[in-house]
Each structure stands twice: as C-alpha cells, then as structure tokens.
Amino acid sequence: MLARIVHTYPTTAEGRDCIVAGIWIALEIAAQWAAADIVTGGAYGDAPASDSDAGLLTWAKRFGQTLHHPASTCAIGTVVAPELHLFDVAGLRVVDASVFATVPRGNTDAPTVMAVEKATDLIKGGTVKGNNGIAGTAL
DSSP states (O other): OOOOOOOOGGGSHHHHHHHHHHHHHHHHHHTSGGGTTTOOOOBTBSSOSOOSHHHHHHHHHHHOOOOOOOOOSSOBTTTBOTTSBBTTOTTOBOOSGGGOSSOOSSOSHHHHHHHHHHHHHHHHTOEEEOTTSOEEEOO
16 A cells, blocks of 8 residues: 555645745736846646635645655654654655654655655664664664
8 A cells, every 4th residue: 555645735725825825926926027038937727817815725726736855654652663663564665755743844865865764674674773883682
C-alpha cells in the first residue's frame, strides 16, 4: 500500500479565506510596474478572469498546488524509533522527510539523503554515529 497525504487546505473557511487573500496579494504584486517584464502568465492558467473571492477560489481549486515538502509527519521518538522502525509495526521502516522532528528551514533533499544513509547502515547492520559523534553498533 502506498502512503497518501491529503492536503485539506480549502476544506475550512479559514483555509479558503487564506488562499483567496494570498491570491489577492499575489495579483497586487504582479500588477506593479516593476514586475511587468517578468510576469508572463500561462504556466498554470492565466490569472483568474474573475474579480470576486468565489471566482478566485474556483481558480485556485483548479490550478493550485502545494510547494510544501511534507515533513515531520511521523517524527523519530513520536511514531518512529531511532532505528527508523515504525512503533508497533514489525518489519516496517520509515525513511523519508517525515521522520524529522522539525521541518528543515531549507530544501529537504540533503537531510532526507542523510536519513536514507542512516537507514542503509541500520539495515546492513553496520555502525552509525549518534548525535554525540561516537560510533556504535546499529540495532
């Protein structure tokens, strides 16, 4: 079974209001003279034809997508053991950005590679270094 993450941004009034407010801000910025040479439109549909909140929300539902990297959804110590085993599920390890205790401030690629390298060592039964830098036997 594949994991599935469902982003529910437009399901609450607060979420819908936030999306519409963000679009209004983006449209205002895009309309500035300084952006005239770089705003071309068309990649995800042209700017909404509507000038109503309902029209903007309809446009957002059709063309919107997240750029958020889902991370920290099953942090080590909360849902996953330090050896990357999912608690109470035999034989399953979690090896992606979801094991981070907090969301990295930058791109999640490098820290995810680090988690994969740790998992590789753990699975092979090699040694890994803990937070204190001391090598130990993988569990």
